[in-house]
Each structure stands twice: as C-alpha cells, then as structure tokens.
Amino acid sequence: MTLTSTPTGGPALTQERRIVTAIPGPRSEALMARKNRAVASAVGTTMPVFAESAGGGVVVDVDGNSFIDLGSGIAVTGVGNSAPRVVDAVQAQVAAFTHTCFMITPYDSYVEVAEKLNELTPGSHEKRSALFNSGAEAVENAIKVARSYTGKQAVVAFDHAYHGRTNLTMALTAKSMPYKSGFGPFASEIYRAPMSYPFRDGLSGADAAKRAISMIEKQVGATNLAAIIVEPIQGEGGFIVPADGFLPALVDWASTNGVVFIADEVQTGFARTGTMFASEHENIVPDIVVTAKGIAGGLPLSAITGRAEILDATHTGGLGGTYGGNPIACAAALAAIETYIEDDLAGAARRIEATLVERFALAQAIDPRIGDIRGRGAMIAVEFVDPETNEPDAALTSAVARACHQAGVIVLTCGTYGNVIRFLPPLSIPDALLAEGIDVVLTALENA
Structure with missing residues (x-):
C-alpha cells in the first residue's frame, strides 16, 4: 500500500x-x-x-x-494515533498551562468535557459528570456515588466481567489470573451474577435475566443492593454480547427496586460499537455511565456521567483527585469527540x-x-x-x-x-x- x-x-x-x-x-x-x-x-x-x-x-x-x-492500544486510539485535531489541541494546551488542579483553580475545558458527556450519553434527563484518570478509578467512583445515594452497600457484578485492577475493581472483576490471584483480600459486599452468554448458555435474554435476577433476589436482596454494574458488551471476558432483552430487563428491575444501574462503557464507548455508546443498541438508559479509553485520543482521562440527583447526592469534596480532568487530557478529549462526530x-x-x-x-x-x-x-x-x-x-x-x-x-x-x-x-x-x-x-x- x-x-x-x-x-x-x-x-x-x-x-x-x-x-x-x-x-x-x-x-x-x-x-x-x-x-x-x-x-x-x-x-x-x-x-x-x-x-x-x-x-x-x-x-x-x-x-x-x-x-x-488491530488493537488500538486496547480500544484507546479510536480516532487514530496522533489524530490531527488531538495533536493541535494538546500542543496549544501545553503552551498555555499543563496543570492547576481543577479543585484549586478550575478551567473551562473540564466543564466543556462534562457538558459534552452530559449531552452525548443516553437519556434526556438532567445529568452531571465528574472526571478522573483511569477506567478503574471511574468505576470506583461510580460505586462510591451509588452507595452514597442509596445508603446501601451491596454491589452486583457479572461472570466474565472486567472492571479494573485496583482493590475494589479486582473484586468486581471475575477472572483470577492474572488480575486477582495473590492480591486479596478484596473489598467486601461484592456479589456475582450469571451473565448472558448466548454461545455458551443458549438462553434467551429474558431467561438469562430471570436467572440473574433470581440469584440477586435470593442471595443479596434488593433492600441491600446499591448498584448493578455491567459492561453492555464484555471486554476482557471475551467480547460477550448479551442476548437481546437481557440488559433492558435488568434496567427495569433495578429501576423498580431503587438500585442504581451502572453501565461500564470503558471499552465500548465513543463510537467503538457503531453507536456513540453501546447502551444505545438496546435503547437502555443507565443511571451512571462510566467512560475512559477512547475518550481522549490516547491521553489518560475517564469519567462518570449520571442522573443529576445521584451524582449531586455526594457531599462536596467527596469526589476528585489531583490529576482528575487534567487540562491537557481535557483538550484532547474535546478534539477526539469532535473527530468522532465530524468524521x-x-x-x-x-x-x-x-x-x-x-x-x-x-x-x-x-x-x-x-x-x-x-x-x-x-x-x-x-x-x-x-x-x-x-x-x-x-x-x-x-x-x-x-x-x-x-x-x-x-x-x-x-x-x-x-x-x-x-x-x-x-x-x-x-x-x-x-x-x-x-x-x-x-x-x-x-x-x-
């Protein structure tokens, strides 16, 4: 060529x-x-x-x-490596300033990224966003927010799930080697439900959801459950696409029972699956969407975006981090999002x-x-x-x-x-x- x-x-x-x-x-x-x-x-x-x-x-x-x-740095460089808009934006931001800490002296690019995420993620409800550094860090904060909002502690994740390598996210992750073996004890109040895996279980989405919900009700109980977290298409677990109807049934059950539904779109987000977010394929509207990887063209950035009443329930100062929403990463994210849309x-x-x-x-x-x-x-x-x-x-x-x-x-x-x-x-x-x-x-x- x-x-x-x-x-x-x-x-x-x-x-x-x-x-x-x-x-x-x-x-x-x-x-x-x-x-x-x-x-x-x-x-x-x-x-x-x-x-x-x-x-x-x-x-x-x-x-x-x-x-x-054929790897994109594990789905990170969706816009391509050194994409022109990203390079230009990063160079301009580096020349202006590299860091102030948004929690000390804020800057508009953080706000603009939050506005874009609030606009693009599924659902027309009022939303809020918070920015972090890695997918695992965003997942941890999504769980923190759900527990703060509901006043409950239990969290359900799924077979074959991957949510990160920090202590809490290792507990959420299903696979032992190489992610968990020898690193325990892990965070408590984490439970696992069976995932819809059509190639292996042969179940319809409705039947797979019924199986999962039955386990949740019997072994955890809705009155104890703060959140369900699931990848709309599982990543490290094998790109498992749940059968049609599985995710909507879980969303409906969570809504009925006062449980926060968290969609981990770290690998599936930002045009990767043919829509801006994989949740759109089944028209589900998560309470919280977790994003990272493809968000900023290769720079470290992650986010949680969710219903305003859920994210605003946490006390001031409860979310943040020294590097969260770094201005260079925010500039890259705005350029990457423009590229996803314009191209x-x-x-x-x-x-x-x-x-x-x-x-x-x-x-x-x-x-x-x-x-x-x-x-x-x-x-x-x-x-x-x-x-x-x-x-x-x-x-x-x-x-x-x-x-x-x-x-x-x-x-x-x-x-x-x-x-x-x-x-x-x-x-x-x-x-x-x-x-x-x-x-x-x-x-x-x-x-x-």
Whole structure:
C-alpha cells in the first residue's frame, strides 16, 4: 500500500505492513533487556517490540518494522494515533498551562468535557459528570456515588466481567489470573451474577435475566443492593454480547427496586460499537455511565456521567483527585469527540464490522475451529474451539496470535478461557489495510 497518514507536526506514515528485521529486531531486543532490568517483571507486554511512531492503522517500531494495528492500544486510539485535531489541541494546551488542579483553580475545558458527556450519553434527563484518570478509578467512583445515594452497600457484578485492577475493581472483576490471584483480600459486599452468554448458555435474554435476577433476589436482596454494574458488551471476558432483552430487563428491575444501574462503557464507548455508546443498541438508559479509553485520543482521562440527583447526592469534596480532568487530557478529549462526530467514526465502525464479520463467517463455513463470531462495530471477537467437543481452545488462540505478531499484525487475545481473539482496530484504519490484516489472521489460522 502507498497510502500515508500525516499527523499534524509529524512525518507521514506509509500505511503498509512492512517487516524488515526478525521480530523482535535488534533495537527492540536491546530495549527489552533494559526494560527487564528497570521495570517490575509483573508489567508484561503482548508484543516484543518497542514503538517509535504510529498513525492511521499502523504502529512502526524502533527497527523500522510497520505493523497493522488491530488493537488500538486496547480500544484507546479510536480516532487514530496522533489524530490531527488531538495533536493541535494538546500542543496549544501545553503552551498555555499543563496543570492547576481543577479543585484549586478550575478551567473551562473540564466543564466543556462534562457538558459534552452530559449531552452525548443516553437519556434526556438532567445529568452531571465528574472526571478522573483511569477506567478503574471511574468505576470506583461510580460505586462510591451509588452507595452514597442509596445508603446501601451491596454491589452486583457479572461472570466474565472486567472492571479494573485496583482493590475494589479486582473484586468486581471475575477472572483470577492474572488480575486477582495473590492480591486479596478484596473489598467486601461484592456479589456475582450469571451473565448472558448466548454461545455458551443458549438462553434467551429474558431467561438469562430471570436467572440473574433470581440469584440477586435470593442471595443479596434488593433492600441491600446499591448498584448493578455491567459492561453492555464484555471486554476482557471475551467480547460477550448479551442476548437481546437481557440488559433492558435488568434496567427495569433495578429501576423498580431503587438500585442504581451502572453501565461500564470503558471499552465500548465513543463510537467503538457503531453507536456513540453501546447502551444505545438496546435503547437502555443507565443511571451512571462510566467512560475512559477512547475518550481522549490516547491521553489518560475517564469519567462518570449520571442522573443529576445521584451524582449531586455526594457531599462536596467527596469526589476528585489531583490529576482528575487534567487540562491537557481535557483538550484532547474535546478534539477526539469532535473527530468522532465530524468524521462519522461510528459509521466507520459499522463498516469495519461488516468487513470482519463477512470475512470470518466465510472462514467459519469451512473451519469448525471458529466456534463463534460476535461483537458490534469495530469490537469484534472470534472464539476458537475444539470442533469435536466445542471446548475452548486456548492453545490454538495463542498460536494464531503469535503467528500474526511475527507476520506484522497486532492482535489481542481475551476471554475467561483464553480462547478469543479480539479485533479493535482504530476507526481511522484504511479499508485495504484492514483487509490485509484479516488475510494475515486467516493465514495464521490455516497454518496453526
């Protein structure tokens, strides 16, 4: 390919897959040796290469290899790396001031981000927002707000859930390794309900919701329950899309019983699923929406947005943080949101979905190792199984991912059973580059 990506202030990046050294190359190997001497070993890496530049649909490493990016830094660079509006906004803000702490001397960009979130998140009710740094921090604050508002303590999360790595969010997260093992004890009053997983449980949304609600009523009790928190499409758990009707039934039950319904849209938010927020696919209106990842084009920012009466119930000073809503991140967020809207990146996500689903459906017709293809927008997963037993095949998944990495394509694995490859390309990826990336994945599967 000869297409180029030209981030403002930087050189054009040719939009091509290009392997010029062994993977990893010598400079990456040297940097990895330094990393192993300087960085805690618990901080792992998926790829054995070090990035030097990125843009459009490629990441270029320090050895000159150019990788097709089907991961977006785990759904963070939805607008593309170094997107022009984001670069311009960040450069202007850095020149003005880098930090004051919004709780000391506030600035208008924080307010404008809050206004945008209040406008864009589902529902026409009056809303408030608060800004933080990471998805886990936002989840923790959503739980704090729900407990403060309801005066209750219990929280229900779901099988296969991932909500973060802090103590409370580890308790909410379902998977032990690598997220929870050895790190307890965890926060109390956290309960787990069964998730709708159509490929594995075969239940309708109504039946799956009935099962979950029955467990909640019997084992927790609505009078003790502050909040239900759920990802509209589960991320780390395997891009599990609940059956139609599951989420609306939970929302209705929560509303009837005075329980705060929290939608964790950290991975699904900001055009990723073909709508601005995944909750829109089933027309649900959460009481609180948690956002992060794609919100600011790669800068650390997160938020909670919810009903005014819920967020305003917490005492002044109860929410905040030194870096929360940093002015540089806020400038990036405003530019990223403008890009999502003006460039119709939700439409781009739907086109990416059509390409991914069509290509893998054709492959599935002749390869029974592809057990399931699911997701929405540019958030698509392929679950690999043993064709004889339908049991998860984590070894095949790992082999395919390794082969893709060696061939110059960044792919990510996920799933409770480690048998899912997830596709999260930047919404700016050129069509031909996406098609080539899929070719590489299918070749890796054929050769595995």
